[in-house]
Amino acid sequence: MAVTELQSKSNLATVVNNFCMTVCTVNGSGSVTANNIIYRALFQMGIPVSGKNIFPSNIMGMATWFVIRVNDEGFTGRVPYDDIVVAMNPSTLLYETSFLPEGGVIFYADHIMIPEGHRKDLIYYPMPIKELMKTVDVPRNLVSYMENMLYVGIVSQVLGIELSELRRAVDHQFAKRVAVAESNFDIIKIGYEWAQANIEKRDRFVVERRPSKGNLIMTDGNTAAGIGSLFGGLQFCSWYPITPATSMVEAAIAKVGELRKDPVTGKTTCVILQVEDELAAAGAALGAGWAGLRSMTSTSGPGICLMAENIGLAYFTETPMVIWNVQRVGPSTGLPTRTAQGDLSFMYNIGHGDVNHVILMPGTVNECFEFAWKALDLAEHYQTPIFVLSDLDLGMNTWVTEKFEYPNTPIDRGKLIWEEELEKIEDWGRYKDIDGDGIPYRTVMGNQSPKSAYFTRGTGHDVYGNYNEDPKNWSDMLHRIEKKLNGAIEKLPKPVVIKGNNAKIGIIGMGSTDDAIKEAQAILAKQGIETDYMRIRALPSSSEVNAFINDHDRNYVLELNRDGQLNEILMLEHSKLSEKLISLTDIGGLPMTAVWAVENILAAEEDYA
């Protein structure tokens, strides 16, 4: 194919640090490694950037996409179009070009055939991948991996990503495996030098180095949560593999030996145990929490379903434990490798009978770290299961985030007492509200005082733990638990509010949609529509949430599910203000975009014009 025929005469002005590039490959070919090198090199150049891996529920052979967005203003949420496509997968190339506007750029492996006359408004850069591979000596089983390193070199050269930063990114990627780093970088360099010699730049997208902000790091939410839990004094974690939660425990496994070596004995102070199913994962975390260990489990929606009975037991026996739900798309097996915020309603009241839970909702990778240690404190303080609601986008994708901050409060073990403290309490009962805050004092196994033991049961019990079916006792017990958790509400992470200029309109969101909503807020402001944005970080919702809703004429509640679950909860908790709440929902398995948010808010605003 004659490349010149496909050229677009691009006379548009150069665009600096502002594009969305999608790399289309076949899954199982090692492309994530290649894409992470580009992603990290951009990060090292101080450029605001995000990377999202959109992948199939499959090990090898299906189409997979990696989306890199660069934006000088710092808006790095997903966008529903591409500026640049890198096509390594013949089966999806033509489909990919449909996301490119006029002037869009396509790098493609030149063995992929493009029909004559296809999209003449695009700029094509054929890459002689197979030819270049002939010039290097690569073991057959590594060919597809190394082919990916070629596009890293070629694309980077054309966009202006510095070779020295690619080098550093490769070294970071392969850590101590020096020889592997070397051979990968060699291939990148071949691609880079080939592009230098053979490609005449015809597109308008370039990157430029920016002053580096020293306070930024790059990692994923699951890694942050795994490490954050270890800093929270986690002592026991039981789990069962499930996408997209698995990498959280794997991150903890990788670090537990180093981080949790007991300074006194040199032994390990944290047990991580894979068990037979999620019933066992919840049961073992509950058993450990009951026995006085700081415990957690991590799973996704289907696992939460299996944990339901144990969660009810933990709630009613007032046993601390932390449960992470890294949400995927349900119902049922759903879309296991896509993202959603659809488990909120289910988790909020999970368990039969009168049950309500505390949920923390991190919206950044940094908050995944922070809420991981905080959740362990809250669980022991309030003697109840604490949920942390993440999602696949936040948990599995790598983000640029602020550095982790060392916990600013000491580990809180709540009212866990041993022999001496027990001796001081007259007429102790496990469920007796001595302080009037609804939180009783708790003893655990191993306590050698003959007065310390009690019988824990999921059946009706009195303040001493004895079996009891008396109506008043039952009612008192449930109301005391209610009081205990009501006391937690104002102690939970407060919402984060970004104010507009005298805004009458509120936007409410939670979790990983933060980027998209912040960008939407800016776009709306440019169009003359001022908004205030509140990101809720915990439920039950606090007085600040109530004030925010009240302070605005109307509030758009944006979330990634069908039914508007956060909106429903807010309508119940702030029922007098329910007319001020408007639900906008997006459910397709992909992260929210600012474009979607703006379009939907504008459409709804027409009613008030």
Add this chain to the structure above:
Amino acid sequence: MPSTVEKKVERNLIGLSPSDYAGKKSTLCPGCGHNAISNVIQAAVYELGLAPEQVVKISGIGCSSKSPNYFLNRSFGFNGLHGRMPTLVTGACFADYKIEILGISGDGDSASIGLSHFKHIIRRNVPMLYIIENNGVYALTKGQFSATSDQGLVLKHQGENLLPPLDLCMEALISGAAFVARAFSGDVKQMKEIFKAAISQEGTAVVDVISPCVTFNNRAEAMQSYTWGRANQTPLQEIKHFNTKEEIEEGVEEFEPGTYKEVELQDGSYLLLRKLDKDHDPSDKAAALDILTESYKKKYFATGLIYFSEVPPTIQERYDLPDEPLNRIGIERLRPTPAMLESINQDFGI
């Protein structure tokens, strides 16, 4: 030596009296096999000289799982979910590995709803005495077949049981248990010796106790009835547990010299096994499976130590944990240092 026996009943090795091991009054049916088990657990722990504070009782749901309330008041107890007792034990066992865990379950718990947990806790070799109070019937829901009910059993509202039973001793053996025994609520003497040995054992020790339900499954012909059990019980050996070598000297008088085998347990206590009619070698796993197969086929009721072997590492031993209880470790030892976090930040940073 009746005087010494009487003295022992007063105070045990650590100076506690039997009342220190008492539980609440049982609310199970009079004559329930489970009450016998509760009494025997109490006596066994007493005779071993274990403080009640050194014991934890964890159970599932059902008549059997109510029973931990009826012994060892001074021990922590947890009456959890149906079939999930082993999962609670799995988490709790790491808190303080010097605590002896008694897991109490029924045939509904361990043979049906929690069969996978039963097998997996054995696979993990969590140190505990795992008791199944096996009556072959769902009694708390008033008389349905369980997975250990015999084929052909007839129950009032159920008709005839069409399916063959699971044998939990066999399941335990196949899952890798190093201590597998069967006892009978109608033979408390043998049961007590088995319990004492099982508690002395490291790792998961499984005891399937055939424990008749006098209300729903005690017809003379039923495999889990008192009548059938008494008529068909075939002890595989005479069994006696001794806390120390010295005790053997006194107690062995009952046993003729040369007729018994002496086995030292991990905690330094001893088990004496005297051969009876059946020539069963409890250290032979294949023989153990054979005897279970044969006893079901030939309709006799083999009780005693079915299998006993060297213990593989316990789950705690597979982790490099401190000697002191993990649940007492101070908070200052649980949080990594700021320098460690800084190093992570640097690694993830530019």
